[in-house]
Amino acid sequence: MPETYDVTVIGAGVTGAAIARKLSSYKLKTVVVEKECDVSFGVSKANSGIIHGGFHHDFSALKSRLEIRGNILFDQLKEELHFPFKRCGIVVAAFSSDEMRTVEKLYENGIQNGAVGIELCNHDRMLYLEPKLNKDVVGGLFAPGGGIVEPYRLVFSLMESAKKNGVELLTKFKVKSGTLKNDLYTIEAEDGRNIQSRWVINAAGLYCDEISCIFGAEEYTINVRKGEEFLLDKNATAYTSRVVFPVPSKDSKGMLVIPTVEGTTMVGPTATIIDNKEDYSTTKENFKKIFSSARRLVPVVSERDITTSFTGMRPTLEGDDFYIEMSKKKDRFIQVAGIQSPGLTASPAIAEYVKDIMKRNGLELIEKPDYDPNIDKVPRFRNSSKEEIDKLIEENPAYGEIICRCENITEAEIIASIREGHDSLDGIKFYTRARMGRCQGGFCTYKIMKIVCRETGCSMNDITKRGGESWIVNKKIGDFTTGSKS
Amino acid sequence: MKKIEREVLIIGGGSAGMAAAAEIAEKGHSVVIVERESTMGGILNQCIHNGFGLHRFKEELTGPEYAERYVNIINELPIDQYTGMTVTEIDDQKDFKLVYAFSSHEGMVEFKVKAVVLAMGCRERNRGNIGTPGSRPSGVFTAGLAQRLVNIDGLIPGKKCVIVGSGDIGLIMARRLSWVGADVQAVVEIQPYPAGLTRNIVQCLNDFNIPLHLSHIVSKIYGKDRVEGVDITPLIDGIEAPVQTFHIDCDTLLLSVGLVPDNEVSKKAGVIISNQTSGPAVDGNLMTNVEGIFACGNVLHVHDLVDFVTEESIRCGSYVNSYLEGKTKGSQYSVMAGANVRYITPNKFTSDSDNKFYLRSMIVKNQAELVVSLDGREIIRKKQKHVQPSEMISCEIKADLLKSTGLNEKSRLEIGLKS
């Protein structure tokens, strides 16, 4: 007999994780199913990590209202979940009087939306707020409520909190079919696993259209807008004190300079509509585009500081708004689609919004008396003083073993990651930052692999970068016949 | 927090750190080596091929043998060795330095020392540094990581490999992979000449009929989960010629695209880094701009042979001894790279003692000439049978050549290569 749940959330990105955590405060049996081997491995892992300031869209859009509400919720969320988050503020830099007029429109949006503290700035004030800006700046806008977050860490924390409060997580669960019979959905995975559920929430990101189709709900198309970004070294002089936006164009917020919470600088993203949802490749043309655009904002941005580049995908719908509604074709099936920017910002508000839809449609919500919104804080070596480190090592000697020397990640943090279920190399990277620094794993990859083997009992051959066929090594000396070639 | 007082602390127990430590301990000074790995020897331990030690020991050794010779030397001397210990910070208090380091056994330790020797070595450049476009699958390794996996852990990174860069580690790995039964499809080098030593081209590529594509780049990486292939594009007069692009199927890509001195701890201590070498700018005593902090080995500049690392580090040790004894050689004057020289180190010289410089050529040439001039006046001209960027050139200038030359604070020594 398959396991039966009250609610199934499809997709463990920031939307799915936020919804699951929200539902975990009620007496419900909830499961999250995810096709990848870990959470946050889709849209949520590769984006700019901006907590938006509430001025890019006007109040008529659903996403605009959820962005403002979501932004406000972040302070409490950080208190409870300890993910890296900083309200560093956002500036939008204008370089002509034409651009200034667009900025004034953004300001109007912000005022109408209720963005706190938003202001128009002249040349001097812009340079005061961000001294690294191009001196040609004419003026611009400042949104002090905007900020930055480590997106995958947010998702990991949301999911950890949800699991702590009883939510189950099934990874590598790629939905093959979903059929409704006697008020129960039967959901089958490609590998043959089955579950049953009264409610289904479609938070499948890029694949919401396919999931909707599988369940026989609405037909629509997710258009994928691809974005390439570059990450610069921690020592890069380009590190600004605020997020720097250009004046947006019709289809995109433009390419920005982002000072990440962990001290690296990110530049990008591009915005290209593509057909293939799995085309994560980077190109030389976009590399040039990004750097010339970033240098227009912040002239000290240098290609010499690149540590890596990556590609992210944004799931968009016609009309460009979020689509969060009860299905009109299938009972108790909720569409949460088109969650592109500002989806990260809006995610806690989306969770509330979805919960309210469910309540309005007959789901009985009884608060759990033992719900605990807090998760344990894993001490981070890099954020600790010498005295704290001394104490940490005394309590747990694994804090004395540096594994990733670029980011100062200790064995204790790697072990915590593995025990929390993040045991692929990318999962460990996103949880701890190991392999994310300037050597990109040149020194520590084999050390991490050994710890994974020891902690999980797997063999080296079982370790992957991010699941599937992304194996690292699969042969040892003696497995091949030598000398067959020359 | 544990507190330990010594005269000298050496960061790094590889070939540089061990040689400097031995020199210092032999003169009776108290010295401690802090090494982050569990054994001394550094990267030599994974360089199991031979070719080390011809200068230093007058015989051909493998990396582990070379390391072990030095481990035996330092074990015979009163040198404190801390392994598994990482230095986090050097706090310069002028008369002394406080060095903070930690390990799982000792917790955080505060070392109070008079001098610090930076000997942390270098790290490999990676895909981000060369900006190779394409997808981001598993199976892209730096050559050094692959070397570690094969030689110490016995693991083979893949069956069909392409190697980017003809640096020595890349060439050595081409032979190693062939010898463990993997297929090396090609080595791709962006420059029109090989980046590694000639003997490695012969013994690691030609012996195995591995094609070396000079003036070519890997222009795209394919593969969703694991590498599935690469596009290779020739450069014609330095510009990509996309029409001549060809494809190779492979499951592994090794990168041997250069080494960079690893100076994060140095930078935090206020040490100025040279743009040319990516290592500290040092004077003729191998001392950085921070008094009492010295540097030697690959953290200073990337060497081609370990023998030269040892030579430089022994000298560094002797300069530290002079410093501790208050006999540091006096006035320091500027040194500049001249024509066709990519970098020269050290960046200062003194007229009180002999000077030794290491430099790298920007050109490939037989019968070149090394020209040393002081304030525009030629003082040495020396034939060089053959110069190429991959082979370091050494140059010694005796003190008496410099003594009676009326040096002033604007004096400048220039070393160049005449083509």
Add this chain to the structure above:
Amino acid sequence: MTREIICISCPIGCHLSVSYRDNGNVQEKDIQIENNKCSRGLIYGKEEILSPKRVVTATCAIDSIHMARIPVKTTGALLKNSIYPLLEDLYKIKLMPPVSAGDIVLENFMNSGINVIATRSLSR
């Protein structure tokens, strides 16, 4: 026939042009060498035709928690066509610590007079 061989006797790396009659039994006197800048090129070129040899470095398995493989090398240059048979043999060996650098791992391989020795010590 004529082969191009790069001389590795010094860093110049002369591209030697080596001509000989390939009758299955090449004699030293039949080998003509051109483009060598010094006499070492003559010796190197002839040796590469008559009996090319290489020092082999490799690893053997070892029963230890510290490392899976222990490095080894041949005590002299081995004929090129014996290298792969040697490697196949070495890859079947598993050593037990303690091992000292210099310990013989394989003696007089195929009567070549060449031994294989460990190049790293491991006490436990």
